[in-house]
Amino acid sequence: MKIYIGIDVGSVSTNVVAMNQNYNVIFKEYIRTNGQPLDSVKKGLKMLEKNLDHSFDSVVGVGTTGSGRQLAGIMVGADIVKNEITAHASATIQFHPDVRTIFEIGGQDSKIIIIKDKMVVDFSMNTVCAAGTGSFLDHQAERLGVPIQEFGDLALTAKKDVRIAGRCTVFAESDMIAKQQYGFSKAEIIKGLCDALVRNYINNLGRGKNLEPPFIFQGGVAANKGIKAAFEKEIGHEVIIPQHYNVMGAIGAAILAREYIEKTGQKTKFRGFGAADFDFSPTSIECGACANSCEVIKVDLNGKTVAMWGDKCGKWTNSLVG
Amino acid sequence: MRVGLPRALIYHYYYPLWKNLFEQFDVQVVISDITSKELIQKGIKVTVPEICLPIKAFNGHVINLLSKNVDYIFIPRFVGIESKKWFCPKFIGLPELVGYSIDGVKDKMLTIDIHGNREDTCLLENYRPLCNVFNITEKELKKALKKASAYWQEFKQYCMKGFTIEESMQILNGEQMVSNTHPEITLGLLGYVYNIYDPFVSMDIIKRLRQMDVKVITFEMMHEKDIANVFSKKSKSIYWTFSNKIYGAAKVLMNDPEVDGFIHVTAFGCGPDSIIGKLMELDSDKFRKPFMTLRVDEHTGESHLQTRIEAFVDMIKRKKFAEQRRELA
Numbered sequence: 001m002k003i004y005i006g007i008d009v010g011s012v013s014t015n016v017v018a019m020n021q022n023y024n025v026i027f028k029e030y031i032r033t034n035g036q037p038l039d040s041v042k043k044g045l046k047m048l049e050k051n052l053d054h055s056f057d058s059v060v061g062v063g064t065t066g067s068g069r070q071l072a073g074i075m076v077g078a079d080i081v082k083n084e085i086t087a088h089a090s091a092t093i094q095f096h097p098d099v100r101t102i103f104e105i106g107g108q109d110s111k112i113i114i115i116k117d118k119m120v121v122d123f124s125m126n127t128v129c130a131a132g133t134g135s136f137l138d139h140q141a142e143r144l145g146v147p148i149q150e151f152g153d154l155a156l157t158a159k160k161d162v163r164i165a166g167r168c169t170v171f172a173e174s175d176m177i178a179k180q181q182y183g184f185s186k187a188e189i190i191k192g193l194c195d196a197l198v199r200n201y202i203n204n205l206g207r208g209k210n211l212e213p214p215f216i217f218q219g220g221v222a223a224n225k226g227i228k229a230a231f232e233k234e235i236g237h238e239v240i241i242p243q244h245y246n247v248m249g250a251i252g253a254a255i256l257a258r259e260y261i262e263k264t265g266q267k268t269k270f271r272g273f274g275a276a277d278f279d280f281s282p283t284s285i286e287c288g289a290c291a292n293s294c295e296v297i298k299v300d301l302n303g304k305t306v307a308m309w310g311d312k313c314g315k316w317t318n319s320l321v322g
Numbered sequence: 323m324r325v326g327l328p329r330a331l332i333y334h335y336y337y338p339l340w341k342n343l344f345e346q347f348d349v350q351v352v353i354s355d356i357t358s359k360e361l362i363q364k365g366i367k368v369t370v371p372e373i374c375l376p377i378k379a380f381n382g383h384v385i386n387l388l389s390k391n392v393d394y395i396f397i398p399r400f401v402g403i404e405s406k407k408w409f410c411p412k413f414i415g416l417p418e419l420v421g422y423s424i425d426g427v428k429d430k431m432l433t434i435d436i437h438g439n440r441e442d443t444c445l446l447e448n449y450r451p452l453c454n455v456f457n458i459t460e461k462e463l464k465k466a467l468k469k470a471s472a473y474w475q476e477f478k479q480y481c482m483k484g485f486t487i488e489e490s491m492q493i494l495n496g497e498q499m500v501s502n503t504h505p506e507i508t509l510g511l512l513g514y515v516y517n518i519y520d521p522f523v524s525m526d527i528i529k530r531l532r533q534m535d536v537k538v539i540t541f542e543m544m545h546e547k548d549i550a551n552v553f554s555k556k557s558k559s560i561y562w563t564f565s566n567k568i569y570g571a572a573k574v575l576m577n578d579p580e581v582d583g584f585i586h587v588t589a590f591g592c593g594p595d596s597i598i599g600k601l602m603e604l605d606s607d608k609f610r611k612p613f614m615t616l617r618v619d620e621h622t623g624e625s626h627l628q629t630r631i632e633a634f635v636d637m638i639k640r641k642k643f644a645e646q647r648r649e650l651a
Binding site: 067121208293 | 355359360361521526603612625626629630632633634637640644
C-alpha cells in the first residue's frame, strides 16, 4: 500500500501521521515537543516504523508543517514543506468538504480559516500575544492544580457564570485570583477562563469576518470540552470536532505531499526510517559580519553541514550551493 | 563639503533628486548604512517609545551619519507637495523630532521646508536656504533644480515600467535589469516607500514574494494620473499625500483583473493607515479580492511574517489554479 507521511512540528506538540491511498489515517502520534523538536520527530518515526507492515507498505511521499517545518523537512527529506494554514485547511476539507469556518487553537498560536467551495478565502492568525492559546490554559491549569485533561469536564460542572478578563494572560491571572477570593468555585473559575479565551479569540481573530457554519474546531485545545461549550455559546451554533482533531496539521501535510507527488510524478526524497538514527544536530550561531547580528541556524547531518538559514544577506545560505 | 542623507522615510522616493542636485555643487553625498538591528536599536533608544517604527529608524540613521564625519545632515520638513494635501504631522515636525531626540545634531541639521504643489519639490523657494550653505547664487540653484528634476523624472519613468525603486536607481546608474519572467500571480503591495523598501522593516518582502513567483505592483509603479483620476469629483480623496496615493493605487488595482490580491504593509501605530487600511479592506471585500494586513514594529518576528506571506500566496495560487482547471474542464 502507498503511504504518505505528514509531520507537524509545533511549539507544544510534534505530530506524526501516516495516511494510505484512501485518505485513511493508519497511524497517528501526538508527542509533546518539550523544546526538543528533532528528538520528537525521531520518536514519532520510530513508532511509525514499528507500526507499518514493511513487506506491504511503502512510503511514497512526506510533508512537513508547523513552526519547525523547515528543520524537520531537512531531517526526514520532505517532498513538501508547507505553512500551517494550508496544511490545516487541506485536512479539514478532506474530511468535512462542506466546512466554512475552521477554528484552530494550538499551543502557541491560533487561527481562523474561512473556506468557501473547498478553498481558503481568508484567514487570520494571532500575532505576538499568546493569550488565547493552549499554553495559556496549560499555565492556568497548573496554577489551579487541575490536570489539563480534567479542565474541560470540570468547567461543564459550573453552576454560575463568572466573567474573567481574558485580554491578557497577566491580567487574567490577577482577575482569577480576585474571583477566587470572592468565593467562586474552581469549576466556575475554569468555566470563566474558557469563556474568556473564546471571547478573546473571536474578538481578535474573527473581527470583521463573516463566520458561517459548519464550524470545525481543531488543534490540541479542541480536546477541552469547556472550550467547545464556550464556542457554542459565543457563536450560538453547533461546533464540530473532527475525529483526528489534534493531528490535523500533520494530516494536511500528508495530503499536500500526496498532491505534490501525484502532480509532479516525482519519487519521494524521504531519507527512510534510518533518518531516526542519523546524527542530526542543529546549531545556532550569531553571525558577526555586520551590525544585523543574524541568528544563523546550521544543520549538520553525520558531521556534514546540509542546511543553513536565518541570515539576511544570504552569505551562509548560499555558502552551501555547489 | 560632505552632506549626509539618512536612508529612511522619504529618502527612498527622492534620493536620485537630492543626489543629483547636491553633486552639481560639488557636494559629497554620504548615505547612512542600510538599516540593521544595531542601527534601529540606537534609534529606539533616543526616540519616544509611542512613536512609529519609521521615525525610530530615521533617528537611527541620523545617529549613524553623525559617525561618518559629515558637515551637514539633510533633514527636510515635508509640509505639502500638492494642493490641499499634507504630510503626516511627524514629517511636518521631523526636524524638531530629530533635534530634540539626538544630542549634538542641531548644529549639523540642514533643514528646508517643502511646500507647494509640485511632486518634484523643485520650487526655488523650497530650496533657497541652500544658497547660503553651498555659497551659490539663486540663478545657479534654479538651473540645478531644473536638471535634478529632469533626472528624477527619468527615475520615475523606470519605476512606472514596473521596476522597484532600487532597480530603477541601478538602471539610472547604467546597469541592466530584466523584469521577472513568468509570475504565477500578481499582488498589489500597498505601503509607504519607507516601509516597503527598508529591508529591515519589511524584511525584504518584495524579494520574498518574487521568490514565490509573485509579480508585485506598488503605487510608484503606476501612473500618477491614473491614481488621481480614480477619485471622482464627488468622492473625497484622502487628506495625506502619500496615503492618498496608496489608497488611489488600491482603487485602480481593485478594478484590474490581472491583480489577484493585496498585501498592506503598515507600521504599528500609523494614524493615516488606520483609516486607509480599513477603507482598502472594505473595498477589497466589495471586489472579492483577498486582502492581508502586515503590521510591523520592532518586535515583528521573521518566521511569523514568512508564514503569513506563504499562506496568503498559497491561498491565492490554489484558488486560481482550481478556477483555471474548472475552466479547462
